[in-house]
Amino acid sequence: MKKAIYIFSSGELKRKDNTIYFENEEGQKFIPVENTSEIYIFGEVDVNKRFLEFLAQAEIIMHFFNHYGYYVGTFYPREHLNSGYMILKQVEHYLDFEKRFNIASEFVSGASKNMRQVLKYYINRGKDLGAVEENIKALEERVGNCKDIDELMAIEGNIREHYYKAFDLILGKADFAFEQRTKRPPKNYLNTLISFGNSLLYTIVLSEIYKTHLDPRIGFLHTTNFRRFTLNLDIAEIFKPIIVDRVIFTVVGKNMITKDDFEKGMEGLILKEKAQKVFVEEMENKLKTTFNHRHLGRNVSYRRLIRLELYKLEKHLIGEEEYKAFVMYW
Amino acid sequence: MVAITGTLVQSYNICKRQTWLMAHQIVPDQDHPYIEIGRLLDEETYSRDKKKISFENVVIDIIRSDEGDIVVGEVKKSSKAQESARLQLAFYLYKLKQNGIDAKGLLLFPEERRRMPVELDSDLEQELEHIFKGINLVVSMSVPPPPQKIGYCKNCGYREFCWA
Numbered sequence: 077m078k079k080a081i082y083i084f085s086s087g088e089l090k091r092k093d094n095t096i097y098f099e100n101e102e103g104q105k106f107i108p109v110e111n112t113s114e115i116y117i118f119g120e121v122d123v124n125k126r127f128l129e130f131l132a133q134a135e136i137i138m139h140f141f142n143h144y145g146y147y148v149g150t151f152y153p154r155e156h157l158n159s160g161y162m163i164l165k166q167v168e169h170y171l172d173f174e175k176r177f178n179i180a181s182e183f184v185s186g187a188s189k190n191m192r193q194v195l196k197y198y199i200n201r202g203k204d205l206g207a208v209e210e211n212i213k214a215l216e217e218r219v220g221n222c223k224d225i226d227e228l229m230a231i232e233g234n235i236r237e238h239y240y241k242a243f244d245l246i247l248g249k250a251d252f253a254f255e256q257r258t259k260r261p262p263k264n265y266l267n268t269l270i271s272f273g274n275s276l277l278y279t280i281v282l283s284e285i286y287k288t289h290l291d292p293r294i295g296f297l298h299t300t301n302f303r304r305f306t307l308n309l310d311i312a313e314i315f316k317p318i319i320v321d322r323v324i325f326t327v328v329g330k331n332m333i334t335k336d337d338f339e340k341g342m343e344g345l346i347l348k349e350k351a352q353k354v355f356v357e358e359m360e361n362k363l364k365t366t367f368n369h370r371h372l373g374r375n376v377s378y379r380r381l382i383r384l385e386l387y388k389l390e391k392h393l394i395g396e397e398e399y400k401a402f403v404m405y406w
Numbered sequence: 407m408v409a410i411t412g413t414l415v416q417s418y419n420i421c422k423r424q425t426w427l428m429a430h431q432i433v434p435d436q437d438h439p440y441i442e443i444g445r446l447l448d449e450e451t452y453s454r455d456k457k458k459i460s461f462e463n464v465v466i467d468i469i470r471s472d473e474g475d476i477v478v479g480e481v482k483k484s485s486k487a488q489e490s491a492r493l494q495l496a497f498y499l500y501k502l503k504q505n506g507i508d509a510k511g512l513l514l515f516p517e518e519r520r521r522m523p524v525e526l527d528s529d530l531e532q533e534l535e536h537i538f539k540g541i542n543l544v545v546s547m548s549v550p551p552p553p554q555k556i557g558y559c560k561n562c563g564y565r566e567f568c569w570a
């Protein structure tokens with residue numbers, strides 16, 4: 077199985093014969109290209125064009141994060157799985173309001189259902205979250221009545237606000253109080269973790285999109301301007317509660333990350349490198365975890381689950397099966 | 407009319423849904439282990455006397471040319487899908503013939519140390535033309551034929567796409 081490579085230290089990435097070669101003062105390391113699916117760069121890493129060409133040829137995608145752990149961008153090699161047919165279908169579903177709205181609203185209600193599943197899990201463990209769950213459910217029922225995408229986005233923002241407030245009860249840690257959602261820059265510890273985790277998930281979904289015939293620039297819920305990736309943002313909505321939030325509950329709940337793992341940067345709070353590593357590792361563990369997939373009748377990993385979601389979307393676009401977002405049931 | 411390729415001919419014999427997907431450039435999952443093996447086999451076996459030629463949308467391997475005969479070889483992992491491999495090879499011979507080249511075919515199963523000659527006679531030609539018609543019919547459908555669980559699904563690169 078191919079693996080994602082994370083580079084936190086600084087140095088230089090090069091091509092050496094048919095391997096990826098990483099070098100810095102501490103030494104050198106060879107990474108076999110056939111075992112690598114994608115590369116995440118957190119450190120100060122130099123690359124040259126020859127190296128990028130090599131990645132493109134090996135169909136490896138590379139994500140960059142800046143020194144503060146903020147997503148910078150992705151080297152997305154020229155699409156290798158090109159289906160003109162699929163792109164036409166994707167565009168058709170984007171341009172037709174009805175079609176676009178159906179997909180977009182499925183993303184929102186799928187995300188909402190997964191958030192409620194998270195809450196139900198804690199309700200069953202005696203947390204007093206019944207009212208929040210009810211509120212979210214009421215909002216979710218309004219999804220179908222929205223008259224445009226903006227309204228849909230507003231509802232989804234509302235749902236998330238209710239949901240994140242519940243984190244205070246779930247986590248029970250004063251240091252990680254939610255207060256309110258602040259993105260750029262995140263203003264408190266919990267928001268910093270949410271932003272970091274979500275950015276990671278966006279790139280993971282993007283990597284999976286790269287292995288399908290979908291064009292990442294054409295999203296349905298998030299507005300497309302053809303210069304940015306948006307489909308990954310759409311799909312990530314469904315998986316944030318299942319993947320990112322559960323990683324947050326683990327790392328905070330088990331004190332793997334505490335308030336000492338943050339520092340004040342120019343633009344707000346920053347997760348220190350050590351804690352970034354802890355988070356990334358927990359995220360990888362989660363993605364590798366397998367569970368029995370009812371429909372497929374066998375074990376799949378969470379990472380694979382994302383790919384399956386994309387396949388379902390493709391099947392919707394070609395008109396063979398209506399897309400239903402994945403909802404976790406445990 | 408769709409451009410018929412050897413892969414389409416081969417898939418038509420296995421699963422019509424696969425034919426439809428391939429013709430719409432929805433290629434199978436590239437992480438799939440069987441695809442990797444296929445690629446490796448192709449690169450490593452019979453590299454000695456192999457020449458690749460391509461024309462129209464077909465790439466074929468000419469592996470040997472004894473006694474003036476042109477022999478088109480096709481390397482296969484196992485003889486399980488022998489029938490579809492035979493048709494694929496027949497298709498190459500058909501294409502060559504259209505271009506004025508008379509060739510013979512040989513299916514190779516290196517792992518089983520077995521080989522099987524394929525010759526293009528009028529029966530086989532008719533069978534192929536029948537298949538071309540069938541392919542065109544399938545591909546012109548507006549949605550793919552629904553998936554049906556067959557033995558092949560287990561090793562098929564579309565498995566997760568079909569059953570997700």
Ligand code: SF4
Pocket residue numbers: 420421422423424552553554555556558559560562563564565566568
């Ligand atoms: S998985 Fe089965 S149904 Fe789907 S294309 Fe392959 S053989 Fe056909």
